[in-house]
Amino acid sequence: MFRSLPNSDFQDLTFTDREILATATHPDFRAWLTRIRHIGGCQHPVHLVGHTLTVDAGTGRLVRAFTSAEQPHGRLTIACGNRRQSRCEPCARLHQGDTYQLVVAGLAGGKGVPDTVRDHPRVFVTFTAPSFGPVHRHTTDDPCRPSRRRRGLVCAHGRPLWCLDRHPSDDPLTGSPICGDCYDYPAAVLWNAHTRDLWQRLHRNLYEALATTRGMSRTAARNTVRVGYAKVAEYQRRGAVHFHAVMRFDGPTVDTPPPAWATLALLVQTIRTATRRVHLAVPGLDTILRFGAQLDIRPILPGNGSDDDLNERAVASYIAKYVTKPDVAGITVDRPIRDAITISVLPVTDHARTLIRTCWTLGGRPEHKALNLRRWAHQLGYRGHIASKSRAYSTTYTALRAAREEHRRDQADELLPDAPDAITDKQWTYTGNGHTAGQAMFADAIADDLQAARDAAHDARAGGEATGTDTARLAMPTNRRSRPLGTKGGQG
Template sequence: MTDTLDLTAFGVENLDQLVRIAGATLELQSAGTCEHPIRLVGGRDVIEKATGVLLESGIDRQISVPCGNRRATRCTHCSTLYKYDAYNLVAAGLRGGKATPDTVAVHPRLFITLTAPSFGPIHLGPAKDGTLRPCHPRRDGSSCGRYHRAADPLIGTPLHPETYDYTGHVLFNAAAGRLWSVTTTEIRRTFARLLGIPRRELRDHVTLTFAKVAEYQQRGVVHFHAVVRLDGPDGPDTPPPAWITADHLDRAIREAVTTARLDLPDSKALGVPVVTWGRQLDIRPIGADQLDGDGLSDVTVARYIAKYATKGAETAGTELPPLACRDCTATGYRQIEGHAPTPCGTCDATGRRYDLDAWELREHHRILIETCWRLGAVSQLAALRLRQWAHMLGFGGHFATKSRTYSTTFGALRQERADYMAAHDPLTAAFAESEDLIVINHWSFAGHDDAPRLPKRVKEWPT
């Protein structure tokens, strides 16, 4: 049947690609429509280019557009689109496509997982294969020793909350993105040293690109999964020299992750906090021909990263809206030039938009949030914006990021989808194909079509 089927009519090259597209289409259709659409008012003007005559003028029209939220818990439809885009972005950097050359499939590539250090022993759940295991058995009897099932709320919480390093936990979340930046610099420096070339000449031989995603562990701390790829000096269009292998990259990453550190600003309250990675580091080759032959497939890696690109702190057991009051920037007081600070009436001088009692929080999460709030008052740590990101347990970085030359962009993927939809819309296709017309859209935000936001300091969160 595949010999007689004209796949080019579907815009694909092989049957497997057609099956994936069909499956994605079915999943997208089953996701329904946007759950929190945005209402826009305005219109569209159509002008004849040669004469400047206004052929059509639309005013006071009202339309609804998708919210575009990436989080699966907020909007199934829009997060599904985001997941597909994340998959295509990562997959394009592994096997080509989307303006990325197919030759990247033979470049050295690694899939790495970087974790946070231990801030104290926590209750353990089942192993990855579902097997129950004892929770920190110790001969002195100070451990839990129970076998926690998957739904046990104790999993991920400290065995001894009174000695758990909540400050270090929060600061790691807040500085994880900066630590990653420091680490990539250290990887390049170490890589050049292992190759025996000056750091400034590394780009003349090889370039290092990546795509990463952040994931919350059950204890409420983030760790990173990343694809790291080696390209030639001209980027993805050229392979690296044959004498530079994935083994060199593996050694550079292991050494750099061990030595990378980030010193936070000095303060009387904390001294000079130091943020480093934990001891758990996992590095696996992508493709069976890399390193020891035990490689991951590009599809497996792309799906794995895309899955976590649509998740947030809810995977750690907490999901809150931003807590910081916007009118007083979480300080509790409004500052007007030339006047003394006055208590903020929006938040009753608390600095918070909502009361934490509105949610059934675990004590572990409540302490993490309160720690963010306390450290947010330290002026030297103002750049971390801990109060603004207290609802995310301190992490305020992007969940999915990539190097500029790794592959395509989210913007390009969205534009490609918008162009496709416009070409199949009879109301816009004619305008798009005409070179004699100028179309000017003017729309403004008019609100949300879903339920209103929480009023201040209420005890209930809308479903």
């Protein structure tokens, strides 16, 4: 504890020092530290007041009482659980780990999934968005658009169709249109807004393509082969969403192998055929929405393979990384936009600002009311989950969180007494969120210490398991940049 200071000395301290001192000298400081460490150093915790009472139904005896009055500062502090790294890095890191476990379980088994899935045909696929007009590209050695046949040519608005500059990835021009008037902004926004519908049509088309190839009905195809998947959405610099997905052939259930004719080659052919058949007409838009022509499909091998091969851990790490980093600097923002005036002061590029304004404008039209575009303007119209999976692909986030909470209770010896006929009464009320300035500094220090301990354990484990390959480094997701797989998100 800090010693108490005379009032005059306290006034001489800087604001930061006063906040730290006020936090550290509070009577509940040590208990508060323990609680913040328990929730991983969450940067924006949620505060609740109330109680949970457990009563034996037969005798009416109170088995256990848990109240906020027993907690530091008289309130229960829980983690915010935000998956965005820009909002809460500790919670995002935890969500990233859950995503890794979810994806890798569907590739290598575990968490209730049999390890026989490693023998099923599996691929890593990148589904891109179509073109809405030529854009500046991220290049290092070659000019952006050096084509000789474009030199001297101009668009209908008198702007050149070529660019001899070299754009780094952080150049605001990267991903922006060659001509903003030629770029189809409404189609770009409505593409993002309808990706969920396009994916549903793709999933349905997979079974239609299988049925056509095998000469059977779609129902028979679904009863014979299942296509399991896990996918994540990523924004390109041009503001269009594309998907990275793991796709797998199963038998009727995940624990049964697919028939012998359901080969890796058939899976690749089925995905290509189904993707080409996806189309969607949108009211008020002349363009038919489809997936982009660029479709990258790579097989996932059960072993380590060579440096150029995809393995289970590398793919799971790659997908987990994008779950917590869905936002692209200068392209999207991490909070909803409440009014049109705010758009003009957002820290985004001019291209992104136009996309957001297009969302706001289209959101006021009756034919697009169901899309709720103004609510999702900060995400350029995209209204789906960043990560999703088919029902039988692997375990769920809920199961992973429940297992982690049970483990924590075991570690803290907080298991409830056996009371099969107990009645639980829960009454909790939200009272606020966040830290004071002083609390935030201690919470950040706790988060840094926990991460340093995890990194040290990870490096020690990787060093002990390394056998001449870098695969062990991909065992768990970290903040290090992963090797790009599929289509690069930084390019236009």
